[in-house]
Amino acid sequence: MGIKFAFTGGREGHIRVLLTAVGVGLGVALLLLTTAIPNALSVRHARDDARMDYTYGPNRAKAANTLVISDADTTYHGKDIRGRLVEPEGPRAPLAPGLSAYPAPGEMVVSPALKDLLGSGDGRLLRERLPYRITGTIGESGLIGSRELAYYAGATDLTPRIGGSRTARITRFGRLIASSNTMDPVLILLVLVVFVVLLAPVAVFIATAVRFGGERRDRRLAALRLVGSDTRMTRRIAAGEALAGSLVGLVFGTVFFLVGRQLAGSVEIMDVSVFPSYLNPSPALAALVAVAVPAAAVLVTLFALRRVVIEPLGVVRTTRPTRRRLWWRLLLPLGGLACLAPMIGQGRTNGDFNAYLVIGGVLLLLVGVTTLLPWVVEAVVARLGRGGLAWQLAVRRLQLSSGSAARMVNGIAVAVAGAVAMQMLFAGVAGDYTKSTGRDTNRAQMQVNLSRGLDFVPSAGKFAATQGVRKATALGTTELGDQDWQHGPSTTALVTVGTCDSLREVARLTSCTDGDVFVAEGGDNDADMAKLVRPGRTLQVDTSNGRGYGTKIPWTVPGHLKQATAITGPNGTKDSSVLLTPAAVPERMSRQLNGAVYLSVDASVPDAAEHVRNTAAAIDPLADTIVWSATEQSAKFTSIRTGVSVGAVCVLMLIGASLLVSQLEQLRERRKLLSALVAVGTRRRTLSLSVLWQTAIPIALGLLLASAVGLTLGAVLLKMAGATIGVDWPSVLSMTGAGAGVVLAVTLLSLPPLLRLMRPDGLRTE
Known part of the structure; x- marks a missing residue:
C-alpha cells in the first residue's frame, strides 16, 4: 500500500x-x-606500467627488435607534458601502447588534449618548443587520462646519447620491477x-x-x-x-x-x-x-x-x-x-x-x-x-x-x-x-640540465639572451677516481668546469684566466682531497655514468695548481673540488661532463619560464628544465x-x-x-x-x-x-x-x- x-x-x-x-x-x-x-x-596504474620505458638497465647491442628512446618531458603553463623521442632500429622494434606505427623523423603523434592545445591560441609558445608535424593521435591504451598531454616524436642520431639517464636502447615496454605499494x-x-x-x-x-x-x-x-x-x-x-x-x-x-x-x-x-x-x-x-x-x-x-x-x-x-x-x-x-x-x-x-x-x-x-x-x-x-x-x-x-x-x-x-x-x-x-632542497632561490630560480658531453659553455650566452633571464651560470661536473671505474675507485674527487665568472659562484678565487686549474678546499667533502689530488698523479675520469662500465680516460694532475676556497654553490651545496677552466679540459674529458645552467629569472616578465624552456629545447631536445623551490614533498x-x-x-x-x-x-x-x-x-x-x-x-x-x-x-x-x-x-x-x-x-x-x-x-x- x-x-x-x-x-x-x-x-x-x-x-x-x-x-x-x-x-x-x-x-x-x-x-x-x-x-x-x-x-x-x-x-x-596498469596503463602507466604498460608504457614504462626505463632508461636504465643492461647495455644492449643494436638488433632487429631494439628501439632507442629518449625522455623529453616538459612543462607548459604548470601542466606536465610527457614526451618521448623514438628511433626504431629494426622491423621488430617494440611498439608503444596506443600507437599503430612510429612517426618518421620530424613528425609526431600526440594525445587528443595536446593536439587541441597546440591548435589553440594558448599553445603559441609550445608550438615553438615542439617543431614537429602532427601525423596522428595516441590511442586510449597509451594514455592514463583523457586530458593527459603526451607525444611521441621521431628522431635520428639518438644512439650516441645512450648511457645517459634519459636515453636507452630497449626491447620491450612495461615495468621491469614490481612496484612497491607499502606505505x-x-x-x-x-x-x-x-x-x-x-x-x-x-x-x-x-x-x-x-x-x-x-x-x-x-x-x-x-x-x-x-x-x-x-x-x-x-x-x-x-x-x-x-x-x-x-x-x-x-x-x-x-x-x-x-x-x-x-x-x-x-x-x-x-x-x-x-x-x-x-x-x-x-x-x-x-x-x-x-x-x-x-x-x-x-x-x-x-x-x-x-x-x-x-x-x-x-x-x-x-x-x-x-x-x-x-x-x-x-x-x-x-x-x-x-x-x-x-x-x-x-x-x-x-x-x-x-x-x-x-x-x-x-x-x-x-x-x-x-x-x-x-x-x-x-x-x-x-x-x-x-x-x-x-x-x-x-x-x-x-x-x-x-x-x-x-x-x-x-x-x-x-x-x-x-x-x-x-x-x-x-x-x-x-x-x-616535506624536506628542504637546500637550493638558494634568491641566487637562481631555474636550472637546466643538459645532456652528457654537450658543450655547455656557449649555452650560457643563449640563455642570458632569453627574454626574462637576468643571469645565466653554466657549470659542468664529473668525478675523478684513484682507479678505473670498472673496478670501482676507493677515493673520488669532484671536478667542476666553467668560465672564471662561473667558477666564482662555487669558490673564492684570487686570480683566474682561461687555462687555470684550481683545488678548492674547505667544503663538506674534502677529507681526501689533499691526498688524492697531488701534482703529477694520474687519475681516472668517471665514464661509467652509474652503470659500472666504460672506457679508461686518464688525467694527470698538472703541476701548476692554484688554491681556492669552496663556497656554497647555486645548488645549495658546499663542495671541495678540482676546478678547471675550459682551456684546461682535455677533449676526452669534455665528453664526460654533465652540464647544468643556473638561471636568475625576472618573474615579472610574462611566460619567462616558457621562454627558458623553449631556449633549452632549441639547445638540447633532451634538456631537463627544473623550476626551483625551497622544499619538496613526498x-x-x-x-x-x-x-x-x-x-x-x-x-x-x-x-x-x-x-x-x-x-x-x-x-x-x-x-x-x-x-x-x-x-x-x-x-x-x-x-x-x-x-x-x-x-x-x-x-x-x-x-x-x-x-x-x-x-x-x-x-x-x-x-x-x-x-x-x-x-x-x-x-x-x-x-x-x-x-x-x-x-x-x-x-x-x-x-x-x-x-x-x-x-x-x-x-x-x-
Missing part, C-alpha cells in the same frame, strides 16, 4: 517521490563513483580518514532525502488511522513509501552516474583526468549500494516515527514537542574518542593502525555531529530574543520545527567537521613528508592530498545540489503558509529575509559545532600520528567559509522559487 500511495498520490505524491528520488539519486551517484575509484586507479602507517591513517570523511556526508544526505515530505506524509497516515489502520501497519505503510522513493532514487542515481561517467572524459580536476571506461564500479560494491540504500531508507523512516504519535484525528507532533535529551547524544562522540584513544601516541614506529577502530572512531565522531546538532539548534533558538518581523517569523518557525532545520544542515556540518580534521592532520604531518603524500582535493570538490558539489533540493522541499511544504502571509499584507522582502534567517541560524550553529568536533578529531588524529598539535587556522576558516559559501549560493538559487510560491493562489485547495 505504501508503494502504491507513492505512485498514485496525485501531483503532490509525484512531486514528493521526485524530490526524494533526486536527493537519493545524487547520493547514490557519488557512492557509485566511490566504488568505481579503486578500478579507475588500478587501470591508470608507512601515518599515510595509511590518512587514507582511512579520507575514506570515512568523504563518505559520511553522502550517507547523511541519503538519510535526509528519504524524509522529504515528512510532515505531509504524517497527516496522510492519520487519515489511514481514521479508516482502521493500527500504529504498526501505519508505520509499515510509511516505510513502503520511503522504499518506493529510494528505489526510484537508485534508478536516478544510476542515470546520474552514467551521465557523469560520460562527462568525466572532458573534465580535469587537480590535474587528474580519467576515461569513462575507467569508471566501472565493482559489482560487489555496487550490489552493496543497491541493497544498503533501500534498507537505510526503511530504517531511517521507522526511526523518525519513533516519537510521532499518529492518531485518527491528527499527528501529535504538531503540539509543543518534548525537550530533547542530551545524555545519549554524547554517547556517540564519546564512543568515537574511546575507539581512537588506545592508538594515541602510536605514530609510525609501532606498526599499522587498527583500521576498524580508526574507521569506527572517526565515523562515530562525525555521526555525533548529526545527533548533537538538533539539540544545539533547539537549545539556542528557544532562547533567542525579539527582533524585526522577519527575525520573529524565522525564529518562531525554527522553534516549531528545529528538527527539520537541523536535518537540512546535518550534511554540510558533517562535511565541514571532517574537512577541518583532515586539514589539521595534513598540516600536522606535512613536515614529515610523492605518495602529495597524491593522497590531491585525491582529497578531488573528493572534496565532488562532495561540495553534492552538498550544494542536495541542499538545494532540501530547501525547495521545505519551501513547497510551506506554500500555503507563505501564500496566507502574502494575502494578509506581509511584504515579500520580509518573507525572503525570514527564509534567509531560517537558513543562516542553523548553518551558523552547525558550522560552530562542526568546527569544534573537527578540531577535537584533528587533535586526536595528530596525537595518534605522533605529531605536535597545532591548528591550521587558514585551512579551518577556508573550510567553514566554503561551507557557508555553498549555503549562500543555495539560498540565492532558492529565491526565484520562493517568489513564485508567494502568490495568493497558493491558498487554493483541490
Whole structure:
C-alpha cells in the first residue's frame, strides 16, 4: 500500500517521490563513483606500467627488435607534458601502447588534449618548443587520462646519447620491477580518514532525502488511522513509501552516474583526468549500494516515527514537542574518542593502525555531529530574543520545527567537521613528508640540465639572451677516481668546469684566466682531497655514468695548481673540488661532463619560464628544465592530498545540489503558509529575509559545532600520528567559509522559487 500511495498520490505524491528520488539519486551517484575509484586507479596504474620505458638497465647491442628512446618531458603553463623521442632500429622494434606505427623523423603523434592545445591560441609558445608535424593521435591504451598531454616524436642520431639517464636502447615496454605499494602507517591513517570523511556526508544526505515530505506524509497516515489502520501497519505503510522513493532514487542515481561517467572524459580536476571506461564500479560494491540504500531508507523512516504519535484525528507532533535529551547524544562522540584513544601516541614506529577502530572512531565522531546538532539548534533558538518581523517569523518557525532545520544542515556540518580534521592532520604531518632542497632561490630560480658531453659553455650566452633571464651560470661536473671505474675507485674527487665568472659562484678565487686549474678546499667533502689530488698523479675520469662500465680516460694532475676556497654553490651545496677552466679540459674529458645552467629569472616578465624552456629545447631536445623551490614533498603524500582535493570538490558539489533540493522541499511544504502571509499584507522582502534567517541560524550553529568536533578529531588524529598539535587556522576558516559559501549560493538559487510560491493562489485547495 505504501508503494502504491507513492505512485498514485496525485501531483503532490509525484512531486514528493521526485524530490526524494533526486536527493537519493545524487547520493547514490557519488557512492557509485566511490566504488568505481579503486578500478579507475588500478587501470591508470596498469596503463602507466604498460608504457614504462626505463632508461636504465643492461647495455644492449643494436638488433632487429631494439628501439632507442629518449625522455623529453616538459612543462607548459604548470601542466606536465610527457614526451618521448623514438628511433626504431629494426622491423621488430617494440611498439608503444596506443600507437599503430612510429612517426618518421620530424613528425609526431600526440594525445587528443595536446593536439587541441597546440591548435589553440594558448599553445603559441609550445608550438615553438615542439617543431614537429602532427601525423596522428595516441590511442586510449597509451594514455592514463583523457586530458593527459603526451607525444611521441621521431628522431635520428639518438644512439650516441645512450648511457645517459634519459636515453636507452630497449626491447620491450612495461615495468621491469614490481612496484612497491607499502606505505608507512601515518599515510595509511590518512587514507582511512579520507575514506570515512568523504563518505559520511553522502550517507547523511541519503538519510535526509528519504524524509522529504515528512510532515505531509504524517497527516496522510492519520487519515489511514481514521479508516482502521493500527500504529504498526501505519508505520509499515510509511516505510513502503520511503522504499518506493529510494528505489526510484537508485534508478536516478544510476542515470546520474552514467551521465557523469560520460562527462568525466572532458573534465580535469587537480590535474587528474580519467576515461569513462575507467569508471566501472565493482559489482560487489555496487550490489552493496543497491541493497544498503533501500534498507537505510526503511530504517531511517521507522526511526523518525519513533516519537510521532499518529492518531485518527491528527499527528501529535504538531503540539509543543518534548525537550530533547542530551545524555545519549554524547554517547556517540564519546564512543568515537574511546575507539581512537588506545592508538594515541602510536605514530609510525609501532606498526599499522587498527583500521576498524580508526574507521569506527572517526565515523562515530562525525555521526555525533548529526545527533548533537538538533539539540544545539533547539537549545539556542528557544532562547533567542525579539527582533524585526522577519527575525520573529524565522525564529518562531525554527522553534516549531528545529528538527527539520537541523536535518537540512546535518550534511554540510558533517562535511565541514571532517574537512577541518583532515586539514589539521595534513598540516600536522606535512613536515614529515616535506624536506628542504637546500637550493638558494634568491641566487637562481631555474636550472637546466643538459645532456652528457654537450658543450655547455656557449649555452650560457643563449640563455642570458632569453627574454626574462637576468643571469645565466653554466657549470659542468664529473668525478675523478684513484682507479678505473670498472673496478670501482676507493677515493673520488669532484671536478667542476666553467668560465672564471662561473667558477666564482662555487669558490673564492684570487686570480683566474682561461687555462687555470684550481683545488678548492674547505667544503663538506674534502677529507681526501689533499691526498688524492697531488701534482703529477694520474687519475681516472668517471665514464661509467652509474652503470659500472666504460672506457679508461686518464688525467694527470698538472703541476701548476692554484688554491681556492669552496663556497656554497647555486645548488645549495658546499663542495671541495678540482676546478678547471675550459682551456684546461682535455677533449676526452669534455665528453664526460654533465652540464647544468643556473638561471636568475625576472618573474615579472610574462611566460619567462616558457621562454627558458623553449631556449633549452632549441639547445638540447633532451634538456631537463627544473623550476626551483625551497622544499619538496613526498610523492605518495602529495597524491593522497590531491585525491582529497578531488573528493572534496565532488562532495561540495553534492552538498550544494542536495541542499538545494532540501530547501525547495521545505519551501513547497510551506506554500500555503507563505501564500496566507502574502494575502494578509506581509511584504515579500520580509518573507525572503525570514527564509534567509531560517537558513543562516542553523548553518551558523552547525558550522560552530562542526568546527569544534573537527578540531577535537584533528587533535586526536595528530596525537595518534605522533605529531605536535597545532591548528591550521587558514585551512579551518577556508573550510567553514566554503561551507557557508555553498549555503549562500543555495539560498540565492532558492529565491526565484520562493517568489513564485508567494502568490495568493497558493491558498487554493483541490
